[in-house]
Amino acid sequence: MYFCHYDSPVGRLLVGGGNKLEFIGFPRGKSVISPDSEWRHDEKRFSDILFQLDRYFNRSLTRFSLDYSLTGTPFQRRVWRELARVPYGTTISYGELARRIGNASAARAVGMANAKNPLPIVIPCHRVIGKNGTLTGFGGGLDVKHQLLALEGLDLPAPATSI
Helix, strand or coil: CEEEEEEECCEEEEEEECCCEEEEECCCCCCCCCCCCCCEECCHHHHHHHHHHHHHHCCCCCCCCCCECCCCCHHHHHHHHHHCCCCCCCCEEHHHHHHHCCCCCCHHHHHHHHHCCCCCCCCCHHHEECCCCCCCCCCCCHHHHHHHHHHCCCCCCCCCCCC
8 A cells, every 4th residue: 555645625536456546545534544554655556546636625626526435335335426426616416316316215325435435525426515505524523624625715604613
């Protein structure tokens, strides 16, 4: 397994995989990934994703074009394929995403598949919101989800913070 870090406006991301890009991890939240001691640092291997992340965060890239490998159930992969079609600067509800994959009653299962998305930002799970327009669940934290949506030009209410 190979990895490198990318210093983004939403924190230091961990980028990794074997022969292809397999994951992007946030520095905090529910989906934190840390490099294993046997992993090898190799920034050159990930030059394409790093270049595209630069362009995304500079607002000059609205759709990623990468060679990656996804590991997941057939249902998860179907959700992720549909999720990749959600345009930059737009949002979709879990229910609408379920309808688009042909299973209108699977909104919760769609949410679970979103939570397992190994390539956040590239497969834009941050664009999925609650049916009432609220920010719900995100592996990197709701503040990061809000930042990504704001970067894409969406003006949604910031998540409540606890004291």
